[in-house]
Amino acid sequence: MTEKNSRSHEPSKSGTTGGQKLEYILKKALRQEPLNKSEMEFILTRRDNEVRKQIFRAARRLRKRHFGRKIFAYGFVYFSTHCRNSCSFCFYRSSNQQSPRYRKDKSEVLKIARSLAEAGVHLIDLTMGEDPRYYEKNGFEELIELVSELKSETGLPIMISPGRVPDKELSKLFKAGADWYACYQETHSRELFKNLRTGQDYDRRLQVKKQAAETGFLIEEGMLLGTGETCADRARSILMMQKLEVDQGRAMSLVPQKGTPLAENSEPERNEELMTIAAIRLANPDIQIPASLDVEGIKGLIPRLKAGASVVTSLIPPASGLKGVSSAELDIEGGGRGLKAVRQKLAESGLDLELAELEDYKKWMKSRKDSARCGREAG
Ligand code: SF4
Known part of the structure; x- marks a missing residue:
């Protein structure tokens, strides 16, 4: 209607x-x-x-209408923390001397991805900063090869979050086997965007998501809470997710990072994130909504699922040497970012939810891709 x-x-x-x-x-x-x-x-x-x-x-x-009792799980491989940008909220902004910098080579990434696949995740989220090695040294071929090998080694769906890559590279990444393209605007207030994504172009960042959807990717948009936005700004972001017809919509609370301009901000009240997750679900009933472990660790899982989230994100294996984005260390070495901990929390929650089978996730992805393709052909 x-x-x-x-x-x-x-x-x-x-x-x-x-x-x-x-x-x-x-x-x-x-x-x-x-x-x-x-x-x-x-x-x-x-x-x-x-x-x-x-x-x-x-x-x-x-x-429940769209996913039944099933909850999905994404393994997180933040393989390069180098970045040419200076987002004001980000621990890994180029000028921050306090953040851990590393760049995992292909064999390390494949090893970590295999262990995530064996543990039972439904997708590998291959994340990086806008690493100058790729952006300034014409190194996208390396990334494309990584995606291709990751796909053939694990057989899992792949999400990439490489930043604002050029169109022709986007297309090659898609052909290499990447299924999802995640690129967060963080806000849809142009004024606030200038403060958050310092020196970046609002329209070009939005455009690359549209281009990715045209290419055939499933797309994810994201908003960051606690950066000075109003409820009207949050509502605008949610409606923008609807307008962009995103396949996944994320709301995450700011975790103030040392060495950044927002270091002294207070963290938003947790209910703010939960209410935003619920509002995203009301406006976009059939999309994936993350319950990210990157804000509060495993203790934040059940409240987010109670608010309507459908996919557990930021699962990081211990001893991998990988960091989280907002909470670089939280719960990683203790195993709290692993599927065992997630299963245990689900069993204790009384929520009548269970981890999906990989085939459930692939089936959902296929139906999303098919309906997007029909939309493109009709339009
Ligand atoms: S948010 Fe991403 S693009 Fe911005 S500084 Fe951090 S890693 Fe770089």
């Missing part, structure tokens, strides 16, 4: 209580009708715990 058609359900403005308005918006979301910006803002600004629980329940109903 279209937004226009849905107006017949709208309560009259006079005499509408907050409770009636919430009920109206949640019913609309459960009918999978698009929510407008003011409805999104209404959801995001609820502070009452009982009301929040009601919103989380609706988000879970939508997740």
